[in-house]
Amino acid sequence: MKIVVCVKQVPDSAAKVVVENGQVTWGDAPLVINPWDEYAVETALRAVETHGGDVTVVSVGGENAKEALKHALAMGCQTAILVSDPKLSGADSLLTSKVLAAAIQKIGGVELAFFGRQAIDGDVGVTAAQTARVLGWPAFTLVSTIANLDPGAGTIKVERSIEEGRQIVEGKLPAVVSVVKDIAEPRYPSFMGIRKASRAEIPQWSLADLGLTVSGPVVTWPEITNPPKREIVTELITGGSPQEIAASLVDKILEEKVL
Amino acid sequence: MADKVWVFIDQFNGEAHASAWEVVGAGKELAGMLGGGVTAVVAGSGVKGVADEAFHYGVSEVLLADDASLADFRAEPYASLVSSLAKEHQPEAILFPTTSRGRELAAMVAVDLNTGVMPDAMALEVKDGTVVVTRPVYAGKLITKAMSSAKPALVTVRVRGFTAPEPDASRSGKLTPVSPALNEDAIPTKVAGYTTSGGGVSLNDAGAIVSGGRGISNNPALTPPGGMDEKQAEIWRAQEGFKLIGELASALGAAVGASRAAVDAGYIPYEHQVGQTGKVVSPNLYIACGISGAIQHQAGMRTSKVIVAINKDPEAPIFKLARFGVVGDLFTVVPALTDEFRKRLGK
Numbered sequence: 068m069k070i071v072v073c074v075k076q077v078p079d080s081a082a083k084v085v086v087e088n089g090q091v092t093w094g095d096a097p098l099v100i101n102p103w104d105e106y107a108v109e110t111a112l113r114a115v116e117t118h119g120g121d122v123t124v125v126s127v128g129g130e131n132a133k134e135a136l137k138h139a140l141a142m143g144c145q146t147a148i149l150v151s152d153p154k155l156s157g158a159d160s161l162l163t164s165k166v167l168a169a170a171i172q173k174i175g176g177v178e179l180a181f182f183g184r185q186a187i188d189g190d191v192g193v194t195a196a197q198t199a200r201v202l203g204w205p206a207f208t209l210v211s212t213i214a215n216l217d218p219g220a221g222t223i224k225v226e227r228s229i230e231e232g233r234q235i236v237e238g239k240l241p242a243v244v245s246v247v248k249d250i251a252e253p254r255y256p257s258f259m260g261i262r263k264a265s266r267a268e269i270p271q272w273s274l275a276d277l278g279l280t281v282s283g284p285v286v287t288w289p290e291i292t293n294p295p296k297r298e299i300v301t302e303l304i305t306g307g308s309p310q311e312i313a314a315s316l317v318d319k320i321l322e323e324k325v326l
Numbered sequence: 327m328a329d330k331v332w333v334f335i336d337q338f339n340g341e342a343h344a345s346a347w348e349v350v351g352a353g354k355e356l357a358g359m360l361g362g363g364v365t366a367v368v369a370g371s372g373v374k375g376v377a378d379e380a381f382h383y384g385v386s387e388v389l390l391a392d393d394a395s396l397a398d399f400r401a402e403p404y405a406s407l408v409s410s411l412a413k414e415h416q417p418e419a420i421l422f423p424t425t426s427r428g429r430e431l432a433a434m435v436a437v438d439l440n441t442g443v444m445p446d447a448m449a450l451e452v453k454d455g456t457v458v459v460t461r462p463v464y465a466g467k468l469i470t471k472a473m474s475s476a477k478p479a480l481v482t483v484r485v486r487g488f489t490a491p492e493p494d495a496s497r498s499g500k501l502t503p504v505s506p507a508l509n510e511d512a513i514p515t516k517v518a519g520y521t522t523s524g525g526g527v528s529l530n531d532a533g534a535i536v537s538g539g540r541g542i543s544n545n546p547a548l549t550p551p552g553g554m555d556e557k558q559a560e561i562w563r564a565q566e567g568f569k570l571i572g573e574l575a576s577a578l579g580a581a582v583g584a585s586r587a588a589v590d591a592g593y594i595p596y597e598h599q600v601g602q603t604g605k606v607v608s609p610n611l612y613i614a615c616g617i618s619g620a621i622q623h624q625a626g627m628r629t630s631k632v633i634v635a636i637n638k639d640p641e642a643p644i645f646k647l648a649r650f651g652v653v654g655d656l657f658t659v660v661p662a663l664t665d666e667f668r669k670r671l672g673k
Contacts, residue, residue: 074437078464080465080601080602080603080621080622080625081620081621081622083467083621084464084467084468085467085468086651088466091468102603103603112512134558160433160436160443160444161436161437161440161441161442161443163439173343187464187465187602187603189463190445190446190462190463190464190465190466190606191443191445192429192445193429193430193432193433193435193436193443193445196401196429196430196433196434197433197434197436197437198460199434200433200434200437200438201406201437203404204432204514205514205515206401206402206434207515208401208426208430209426213458224518226521227426227448228426228597229425229426229427230338230343230426230528230530230531231338231520231522231528232520232521232522233398233520233521233522234398234517234519234520235517235518235519235521236400236515236517236518236520237515237516237518238514238516239514247596248596248599248603248604249595249596249597259453276557277407284442285440285441285474285475285476286442286443286444286472286474286475287472287473287475287532288463288471288472289471289472289473290471291463291468291469291470291471292468292469292470293468293469294466294467294468294469294628295469297628297647299633299646299647299648299649300649301645301646301648301649301650301651302649302650302651303645303650303651303652303653304650304651304652305652305653308349308662308663309590309654309655309658309659309661310662310665310666312652312654312659312662313659313662313663313665313666314666316650316652316666317663317666317667317670319650320611320632320634320650321670323611323631323632323649325534325610325611325631325632326533326534326578326610326611326671
C-alpha cells in the first residue's frame with residue numbers, strides 16, 4: 068500500500084505559550100511533532116506492516132518542520148517531504164489542505180492519507196476533512212479503530228468516535244483518515260531509526276513544484292492575546308472530619324448556583 | 327428569500343443535539359448585528375419535528391431536506407447540500423455547533439465555497455460588515471480574533487458558549503422543503519451501525535465534571551486481590567478509585583473526566599481525558615480529585631465556571647485555579663461529598 072501521513076510541527080503541550088509584545092512565544096520549550104500526528108504515523112506503520120507498502124510523511128512548514136518529519140522517519144516511515152514556500156507563511160487550513168492535496172497527487176498512487184485529529188496550536192481540526200474534499204476522496208475523521216482494511220478489494224471499514232458513541236462506516240479507497248488517541252499507542256523511535264533519520268536528506272517542494280498558484284490565506288488572526296486573567300480567590304475548606312468538610316463544601320457549591 | 331444568517335441544526339436520530347439551540351441563540355445575536363432573521367438548515371430523515379422545534383426557538387425560516395439518504399450523518403452529502411443551498415442564497419454567515427458533525431461539515435463546505443472556517447467561537451461581532459470570531463487557540467492558552475476575507479463566514483460555535491433562546495411552542499415560520507444534492511449512488515460511504523460507549527454523561531455536553539488524576543491509585547486502605555503483579559495492582563487500585571469518582575459524578579448528573587497521567591497509566595479509557603490532547607471542556611462545575619494540574623490539563627478545563635480541587639499536596643498548581651480547595655485525602659472526602667450531595671439534591 069502507498070500511504071501518506073501529514074504531520075505538523077508545534078510547541079510541546081507542556082509549553083507555557085504566551086503573547087509578548089504582540090508575538091506568540093513559548094520560551095525555550097521544544098517544538099515537537101504534533102502529538103495527535105504520532106498516532107497517525109503509528110496507524111500508517113501498522114497498516115504497511117500488515118499489508119506491505121511504504122509510508123511517506125509530509126509536512127507543510129518552514130525549515131524547522133524537518134524535526135517533525137525526522138521524528139516520523141525515526142519511527143519507521145520510509146520517505147519524508149517538506150513543502151515549504153514563502154507564500155505559505157500564515158497559511159490557513161484551506162490553503163494548507165490545497166497544498167497537501169497537491170502533494171498527495173504529486174506523490175501519486177496514494178491509497179490512504181492519515182492525519183491526527185487536529186494540531187494543538189491552531190486547534191482548527193479541519194485539515195483532514197478539507198484535504199479529502201479537495202481530493203474528492205471520502206473522509207473518515209475521528210477514527211478510533213480500523214475494523215477492516217482490504218487493499219485488494221480497495222475497501223476500508225472504521226469506527227469513528229462521535230458524541231453519541233461510535234459510528235461504524237465503510238467506504239472505498241483512496242481515502243483520508245484522521246485518528247484519535249484510542250487507535251494505537253505510538254512506538255518510540257528506535258536507536259537505529261534515529262540514526263537513519265538524522266542522516267536523511269529531506270526533499271523540499273515549493274508551490275511551483277506542485278504546480279500551484281495561491282492567493283494567500285482566507286482566514287487571518289488580526290489580534291491574538293493572552294486570556295483575561297481570572298481573579299480567583301481560593302477558599303480552602305479545612306478542619307473537621309471528611310463529613311464536616313463535605314457538608315461545608317456542598318453548602319458553598321450550592322451557593323454558587325452552578326448545579 | 328432566506329436570511330443573511332444561517333444556522334445548521336445538528337441532530338442525531340431525529341433528536342436535536344443539546345447545543346443546536348445555543349447555535350440558534352448565537353445566530354440571533356449575529357442577526358441583530360447583520361440585520362434580518364435566522365434561517366435554519368435541517369437535514370435528516372423524518373426530521374420535520376426538528377424543524378418545528380427550530381421555529382419554537384425563534385428561527386424565521388427552515389430549509390428542510392428530509393430524505394432517506396440523509397438519515398445518518400455523512401459529511402459528503404450533507405456538505406453538498408449546504409454548499410448548494412449557500413451558492414443559491416448567498417448567506418453572510420453559517421453557524422454550526424462545535425460537534426464532530428458540525429466541524430467536519432463546516433470544513434467541507436469551506437472547500438466547496440472557497441471560504442474560511444473558524445471553529446469554537448466564544449464570541450461574535452461584526453466589523454465593517456465582516457464577522458469577527460473570538461476563539462481559543464493553543465487549547466485556550468491564548469485567545470485570538472479570527473476573520474474570513476471570503477463569504478460566507480463559516481463558524482462553529484463553542485458548545486455551552488452561547489445561551490439558547492426560550493422556546494415558545496406557539497411560534498412558527500416559513501418551511502421550505504429542499505432536495506438532497508447527492509443521490510445515494512454518489513455518496514462514497516455507508517454507515518454500518520453504531521455502538522454506544524459505556525453510557526454515562528459525555529464530557530462535551532456535561533454541565534458538571536468530576537475528574538480523577540494520577541493520585542487516584544494511591545489509596546493506602548485498599549489491599550489488592552492476591553496474584554496480581556505491581557502494575558495490575560496499581561490499575562486495580564485506580565479502578566477502585568474511579569468508582570468513587572463515578573459515584574460522585576452520578577450523584578451530580580456529571581460526567582467523569584481524567585488527567586492525561588491517569589489515561590497514560592491505563593487507569594481509564596482515553597475518551598475521558600481532559601486537557602490539550604484530550605477534550606477541552608468548560609462546565610459550570612469541575613471537581614478535580616487527585617489532579618496536580620499540569621499545564622496541559624489546565625488548558626483543557628481552566629474556563630470552567632467553578633473549579634473545586636481535592637488534593638493532598640497543598641502546593642499542587644490546581645489550587646491556583648480553584649474557587650474551593652480541600653487539602654486532604656480524596657478517598658475519604660469524595661465519598662463524604664457523594665453522601666452529602668445525595669442528601670441535599672435528593673438523589
